[in-house]
Amino acid sequence: MPPPEAHQPQQKIAMPGVKSVVAVASGKGGVGKSTVATNLALALHMLGRRVGLLDADIYGPSIPIMMGVKETFDANTTPFPLTRHGLKLMSMGFLVKPETAMIWRGPMVHKYLTAFLAQIDWGVLDYLVIDLPPGTGDAQLTLTQTAPLSGAVIVTTPQEVSLIDARKGLEMFNQVRVPVLGIIENMSFFVGADGKRYEPFGRGGGIKLAKEAGVPFLGEIPIDPRVAECGDGGDPIVHKYPDTDVAKTYLNLANVVIQQVVRMTDATEELPTLQL
Amino acid sequence: MAVSTLRPVALKKEGEDRLIIEWNDGHRSEYLWTHLRVQCPCAGCREEREQPPDPFRILKPGELVPLKPVSISPIGHYAYKIVWSDGHDSGLFTLEHLRRICQCPQCSKQ
Numbered sequence: 001m002p003p004p005e006a007h008q009p010q011q012k013i014a015m016p017g018v019k020s021v022v023a024v025a026s027g028k029g030g031v032g033k034s035t036v037a038t039n040l041a042l043a044l045h046m047l048g049r050r051v052g053l054l055d056a057d058i059y060g061p062s063i064p065i066m067m068g069v070k071e072t073f074d075a076n077t078t079p080f081p082l083t084r085h086g087l088k089l090m091s092m093g094f095l096v097k098p099e100t101a102m103i104w105r106g107p108m109v110h111k112y113l114t115a116f117l118a119q120i121d122w123g124v125l126d127y128l129v130i131d132l133p134p135g136t137g138d139a140q141l142t143l144t145q146t147a148p149l150s151g152a153v154i155v156t157t158p159q160e161v162s163l164i165d166a167r168k169g170l171e172m173f174n175q176v177r178v179p180v181l182g183i184i185e186n187m188s189f190f191v192g193a194d195g196k197r198y199e200p201f202g203r204g205g206g207i208k209l210a211k212e213a214g215v216p217f218l219g220e221i222p223i224d225p226r227v228a229e230c231g232d233g234g235d236p237i238v239h240k241y242p243d244t245d246v247a248k249t250y251l252n253l254a255n256v257v258i259q260q261v262v263r264m265t266d267a268t269e270e271l272p273t274l275q276l
Numbered sequence: 277m278a279v280s281t282l283r284p285v286a287l288k289k290e291g292e293d294r295l296i297i298e299w300n301d302g303h304r305s306e307y308l309w310t311h312l313r314v315q316c317p318c319a320g321c322r323e324e325r326e327q328p329p330d331p332f333r334i335l336k337p338g339e340l341v342p343l344k345p346v347s348i349s350p351i352g353h354y355a356y357k358i359v360w361s362d363g364h365d366s367g368l369f370t371l372e373h374l375r376r377i378c379q380c381p382q383c384s385k386q
Binding site for chain 1: 280281283284285286287288289295345346347348349350351352353354355356370371
């Protein structure tokens with residue numbers, strides 16, 4: 001990949017081979033957004049779709065470790081995207097060592113994100129899943145202004161502190177008119193050895209938020225220690241243990257996302273232009 | 277908090293001085309270019325509008341000729357960016373803002 005070229009701010013990026021671009025977002029960090037993005041992308045692939053996964057978290061990329069990419073690559077000689085477990089991948093973590101801190105202001109984030117979208121040959125994809133960083137800042141603005149987004153999935157955990165920030169994410173997508181495909185609640189519950197359901201972070205936050213915002217509730221993802229083990233080991237749970245409840249939830253989620261993207265096609269139609 | 281469904285279906289230039297937007301609810305908006313520039317939502321123009329008028333303000337060279345738009349381009353699914361003949365291009369006109377500042381006879385009355 002050559003060094004990023006300067007793009008006109010807000011210039012729309014054409015991605016003719018990519019049918020749908022789905023952002024995975026949250027207001028708050030630490031809710032498992034990268035885990036959801038990775039497993040959702042793999043679930044879409046397991047349902048027979050051609051899928052790419054773009055890690056838009058320039059400051060704290062997680063996709064390399066979750067997809068088992070431990071080395072860094074020379075941007076001038078490596079033909080990105082990489083391919084792992086059948087997904088096409090791009091992340092800042094492929095270019096810099098994990099211990100390197102990216103101390104950048106917004107324009108540099110914009111420059112690299114637009115380069116990841118426009119200068120990488122993604123080829124033909126049914127879905128490009130974008131793992132957004134937390135918050136409502138530069139990366140989110142760049143992607144909503146320049147990428148042909150089909151919709152966004154909001155990830156939250158059940159407790160109020162996470163819902164507060166998820167509401168901000170919802171409001172941002174509302175303002176920039178990116179349809180919210182739905183809300184997914186991560187870390188909802190676990191089933192103990194006694195067979196009972198335990199909800200350590202509270203109950204019903206995700207569904208409450210979905211009702212409040214008038215968007216679909218996509219489901220609850222249970223807590224399973226194997227999720228973290230698989231993520232750290234570079235082989236996500238959907239791929240490694242496809243028969244677990246967690247994996248089945250992701251496969252259901254992928255099916256719903258496929259249906260929702262089709263439903264939202266009218267809302268993401270390009271705005272008319274005017275030649276002066 | 278659902279995404280607004282109001283959106284333009286066509287943009288047209290009428291004569292030399294105005295823009296027409298046709299919306300999906302059947303409304304036809306009119307805007308003089310001068311009105312759009314006065315309503316520019318960028319931070320700089322907003323601040324300028326909020327200041328008391330300065331009687332000793334010196335006109336900039338660009339203000340001596342009528343301003344014209346050079347290009348209008350969509351931003352994502354939610355706004356248009358207008359680049360003006362004096363180089364000003366920092367205002368993003370959201371669809372809601374455009375609808376609010378409509379100058380058609382019906383909206384002007386309200």
